[in-house]
Amino acid sequence: MAVIEVSGLHKAYGDRKAVDGVSFAVEEGEIFGILGPNGAGKTTTVECVEGLRRPDAGRVRVAGHDPVADRGPVTRVLGAQLQESELQPKITVREALELYAACYPDPADWRALAERLGLTAQLGKRFAKLSGGQKQRLFIALALVGNPRVVVLDELTTGLDPRARRDAWRIVEDIRASGVTVLLVTHFMEEAQRLCDRIALIDRGRITALDTPSGLIERTASGTEISFRPSAEPDMEQLAALPSVESVVRKDGRVVVNGTDETTGALLSLLASQGITAHQLRVTEATLDDAYLDLTGTDT
Amino acid sequence: MTAIAHTRPSSSAVKGSATAVLRAEARLFLREPGALFWILAFPTVLLCVLGSIPSFREPSADLGGLRVVDLYVPVVVLLAVIMSGLQAMPPVLTGYRERGILRRMSATPMRPGALIGAQIALHGAAVAVSATLALAVGRIVFNVALPRHLPGYLVAFALAALAALALGSTISAVSRTTKITQAVGSVVFFPAMFTAGVYLPVSTMPDVLQRTVDLTPFGAAAQALDAAAAGDWPSWTHLGVTALWSGLLVAAARRWFRWE
Numbered sequence: 188m189a190v191i192e193v194s195g196l197h198k199a200y201g202d203r204k205a206v207d208g209v210s211f212a213v214e215e216g217e218i219f220g221i222l223g224p225n226g227a228g229k230t231t232t233v234e235c236v237e238g239l240r241r242p243d244a245g246r247v248r249v250a251g252h253d254p255v256a257d258r259g260p261v262t263r264v265l266g267a268q269l270q271e272s273e274l275q276p277k278i279t280v281r282e283a284l285e286l287y288a289a290c291y292p293d294p295a296d297w298r299a300l301a302e303r304l305g306l307t308a309q310l311g312k313r314f315a316k317l318s319g320g321q322k323q324r325l326f327i328a329l330a331l332v333g334n335p336r337v338v339v340l341d342e343l344t345t346g347l348d349p350r351a352r353r354d355a356w357r358i359v360e361d362i363r364a365s366g367v368t369v370l371l372v373t374h375f376m377e378e379a380q381r382l383c384d385r386i387a388l389i390d391r392g393r394i395t396a397l398d399t400p401s402g403l404i405e406r407t408a409s410g411t412e413i414s415f416r417p418s419a420e421p422d423m424e425q426l427a428a429l430p431s432v433e434s435v436v437r438k439d440g441r442v443v444v445n446g447t448d449e450t451t452g453a454l455l456s457l458l459a460s461q462g463i464t465a466h467q468l469r470v471t472e473a474t475l476d477d478a479y480l481d482l483t484g485t486d487t
Numbered sequence: 488m489t490a491i492a493h494t495r496p497s498s499s500a501v502k503g504s505a506t507a508v509l510r511a512e513a514r515l516f517l518r519e520p521g522a523l524f525w526i527l528a529f530p531t532v533l534l535c536v537l538g539s540i541p542s543f544r545e546p547s548a549d550l551g552g553l554r555v556v557d558l559y560v561p562v563v564v565l566l567a568v569i570m571s572g573l574q575a576m577p578p579v580l581t582g583y584r585e586r587g588i589l590r591r592m593s594a595t596p597m598r599p600g601a602l603i604g605a606q607i608a609l610h611g612a613a614v615a616v617s618a619t620l621a622l623a624v625g626r627i628v629f630n631v632a633l634p635r636h637l638p639g640y641l642v643a644f645a646l647a648a649l650a651a652l653a654l655g656s657t658i659s660a661v662s663r664t665t666k667i668t669q670a671v672g673s674v675v676f677f678p679a680m681f682t683a684g685v686y687l688p689v690s691t692m693p694d695v696l697q698r699t700v701d702l703t704p705f706g707a708a709a710q711a712l713d714a715a716a717a718g719d720w721p722s723w724t725h726l727g728v729t730a731l732w733s734g735l736l737v738a739a740a741r742r743w744f745r746w747e
Contacts, residue, residue, distance in 0.1 A: 237594050239747075259596055267594040272587030277518045282511055289507030290597035333595065 190215045190337050190368050191236055196245035198231050205231040207392035209245075213337070218359065218369040220383030222376070224483055228392040229372045230270055233339050236370065237267050250336060263291065266330035268323070270341040270372075276315035280306055280325055283314065284332060291333035300328045304358060320351030327358055331367070338362060341372040356382060380475045390483040400475055407478040410447040413454055415465035417442055421458065429453045441467075448472075505601050512605035516613070522575040526613045529570060530563035531621045538629045550691065557632075558688040560625040561712035565647060565683035565705055567617035572651025573658070573676050576610045580659035581668040589746050599746050607652050614648050635718030643711035643721050646729040650704040651679075653736035660744040682706040689713070701725065704732035 189212035198206040206228040213219040221229045234240040235247050238254030238261050247254055254261045274283050284297035301307050304324045309317060317325065323343060330338045340359065344352040359382055363369055373379050379386050380400045388396040388403070396403055410431070421442065426435045431447040444454060451470055458465055517523070534556070537543055543555035550558065580603060583589050589599035625631035634640035658675060662668040680686065683705035689697060690713050700706030707728035711721035 239590065239593055262594060262596045265594075267591075269587060269591055269594065272591040274586075274591065275512075275515050275583070275588060277515050278511065282514065286507055286511040287595060289504045290592070290595040291504075292596070329591075 188215055189213060190250055191219075191370060192246070192248040193232070193236065194246045196232060196235060196247060197243045198228075198235060198240060199243055204392050206235070206242075209387075209389065209392070209394055211387050211394065211397060213368060213370055215336075215368055216363070216366060217384040218363050218371055218382050220379040220386040221370070221372045221389055222374065222379045222383075222386050222479065223389035224374060227389045227483075229374075229389050230341055232389065233341055233370060233372055237265060237269075237339055238262065239269075263293075263333060264336045266333055266335035266338040268326040268330045268338070268340045268343060270345075272326075274314040274325075277313050279311055279313055280317070281310040283325060284310075284328060287329045288332045293334055294332050295334045297328070297332055300331055303361070304328050305354075318351075320347055320354060323347060323351070323355060324358070327355075327362075331362070335367060337368045337370060339370045339372070342374070343371070344373070344375065344378060352378070376475045376479055388479065388482050396478075396482045403478040403482070404473050404475055407473045407481045410445070410473055411450060412443065412445050412471045413451055413469070414438075414441050414443040414471075415468040416440055417458070418464040418466060419462070421461065421463055425457060426454070429457065504597050505604075508597065508601040509605045509608065512602065513609055516606075516609045519575075523613070526567055526571045526575055526610070527617045527620065530567040530617055531624050533566065534559055534563045534621055534625060535628065538625075544629065555688075556625070556629045557716075558684075558690065558713075560621060560631050561709060561716055562684045562688055563621045564618045564644065564712065565709055566680070566685055567614050567621065568644075568647050568651045568708075569676065569679045569683060569705065571610045571614045571617070572648070572653075572655040573672055573679055575613075576606060576652065576655040577659040577662075577668045577672050578665050579606055580656065581662060581665045584659075584745065584747060585663075585665055587747070593746060603656075603744075607656065610655075611648055611652055614651075615644075618644060632716070634712075634716045636715040636720060639715035639720045640712060643708055643715055643726060643729070646726060646733060647705065647708035647712070650708065650729050650733040650736060653733050653740055654679075654704070656740035656744065657736050660740050660742075678703075679705050682709070684709045702728060704729050704736075707732075 191213035193212070194210040196206050196209040197204070209228070209232055221232060223229050231240060235242045236249060236254060238258050241255050249261045250264045252260045280301070284301060288294035288297045301310060304327060306321065306324055306328060309321055314322070314325070327340070327343070330340070343359070344355050347355060356378065359369060359371065371382060383400060385397065385399055386403060387394050396406065398406065423435055426432065426442070426444060429446065429450055430453050431450050433445045436443050444450060455465070537559050538556045546552050546554050583602055589602060592599040592602055622633060626633055654675065658671050659668055662671050682700045682703040689700055689706055689709040692700060701710060707725040711725040711729065714721040714725070
């Protein structure tokens with residue numbers, strides 16, 4: 188069952204359409220990613236899910252409730268980590284956890300949560316004195332302290348060093364393992380590829396693709412690139428006739444063939460039958476990066 | 488961390504969380520030594536400085552037999568009101584909005600208004616403590632009579648505090664950043680001090696000036712406090728002026744305050 192349903196969502200700020208007809212559904216128990224460039228409308232979309240913004244048009248449901256009209260029920264099942272929000276500078280970690288636990292009718296045990304997120308040693312520390320990673324872990328704890336069914340994590344790892352980022356990823360996987368659905372907003376490909384079950388790619392307020400990470404990669408125009416230095420001149424036309432080949436070019440004494448996974452085997456058999464050796468053979472698979480660049484379009 | 492059935496919280500749960508917000512904000516309030524000094528200590532310190540001047544402790548025929556130090560007790564009470572409402576509170580409220588603290592609270596079942604409400608209540612409570620301290624020091628150290636009409640004094644004081652807190656909230660409402668809040672706060676601060684009689688007690692102002700100052704929230708409050716201190720129920724005009732300002736400012740703050 189979908190725990191978050193968004194259909195035909197529109198939101199404009201003045202003349203600028205931030206979100207222009209976005210629809211998706213997040214299933215219970217998955218990590219659903221919203222990926223896209225800065226200013227694509229990711230945050231506006233999740234803010235409508237969180238009930239922090241009122242959509243201009245469209246329907247949003249969280250566990251069957253409208254986030255604007257049924258603010259109470261939605262805030263009780265949805266935990267949020269907001270982009271660029273802070274806490275009172277002098278509040279301690281313990282006080283923040285106690286305060287936010289008191290906001291919910293049936294809170295989690297904040298001590299256990301602090302333990303799980305490695306914040307026990309920081310309980311007496313003030314918010315302003317925490318490191319970036321510690322602040323983010325505290326915000327995750329605050330998102331979880333109400334025992335939510337869904338958490339929304341908006342740019343959780345932006346500004347974190349690589350170690351803190353990996354720590355945050357482990358925590359997100361751990362959240363999902365505990366049965367909580369995760370809606371993750373990010374612009375990091377590696378993060379989306381590693382964590383998400385499904386990804387909605389958003390560009391200029393619209394979803395340009397919605398698929399599993401491997402599904403998105405398979406769709407991309409630049410599939411597999413095979414390049415090598417041939418021992419003898421191959422017949423370029425024969426190469427171009429190989430299955431799924433999109434292009435064959437000579438570059439700096441190398442032959443560069445763009446195709447798919449099935450091109451590789453056929454190419455190697457062809458070369459072998461002609462007695463040509465492929466020196467310095469390189470086969471590069473497309474990554475989510477390529478899919479992202481293909482699907483979000485360029486300004487040039 | 489499993490999904491659980493959620494029911495509508497009882498009103499006691501909501502009240503419980505509002506108390507938790509107040510408790511947390513009270514702890515934070517006590518961690519601001521600067522604000523505490525200006526609200527709680529400075530008015531009484533000023534009273535002591537003025538009271539240490541021998542001529543200010545001499546009864547004066549010009550003042551109807553009162554001493555300057557007698558006139559300054561209501562003035563420093565208003566000074567506490569202004570320090571709290573206009574200087575200390577607005578940057579806190581704007582900071583809470585600017586830093587996204589209100590937004591973060593909006594994403595919980597709690598309303599961000601609970602934070603604002605707690606700050607207003609705490610600044611109001613601090614003013615009450617400060618006024619009590621000033622009255623006590625005035626009585627014990629300088630032998631200034633306690634307010635002879637206590638209910639009148641309390642009403643005038645409550646209205647003055649309400650006007651200052653509402654003005655402070657309005658300042659925070661109309662200024663986008665903490666820096667702007669501080670700038671607007673300072674611009675409003677000096678006229679407020681003047682009309683409250685910090686430089687020249689309102690009752691000693693020349694006639695035309697006094698009648699003008701009577702139309703301001705703190706000028707009218709000063710006259711009301713003076714009357715109650717002397718043992719009379721304050722004039723309805725003075726109470727009415729401060730009450731009207733309070734009403735207008737509360738409406739303005741509610742109308743313009745932005746949560747993000």
